[in-house]
Amino acid sequence: AGSFQEAGVIQRAYNLNFPLHAVTASSAQCPAWSAFSVSSPAVVLETAEDRPEAVVVRLYEAHGSTVVAWLQTSLPVKEAMLCNLLEQPTAGGCLPLEQRGVRLSFTPFHVLSILLVLRQ
Secondary structure, eight states: OOOHHHHTHHHHHHHHHSOOOOOOOOSSOOOOOOSEEESOTTEEEEEEEEETTEEEEEEEEOSSSOEEEEEEESSOEEEEEEEOTTSOEEEEEEEOEETTEEEEEEOTTOEEEEEEEEOO
């Protein structure tokens, strides 16, 4: 019901096309854990790629809106910076690390790539 944004079409499409895979584990209880979260349903975290001592995260705005979103991670990040689609840091692209995570601004359908340098 409602618009595709209100109906959660994008999330449901990802759930259909990329289902969770269950893995048998020991009987010990494991706490729930997530490497990343994004504060806005309009922003989709498309991929996170491992690199030596860093992770590149690619996100896009999917609702055709202008939005500010917070990218949060449980990884030990020491530096965050914008990079181009070739994953090279852009000039003046340093992003401040705040208590809520990294603040990102999106215009309609905008793609952002973020290089997260990890503490060793």
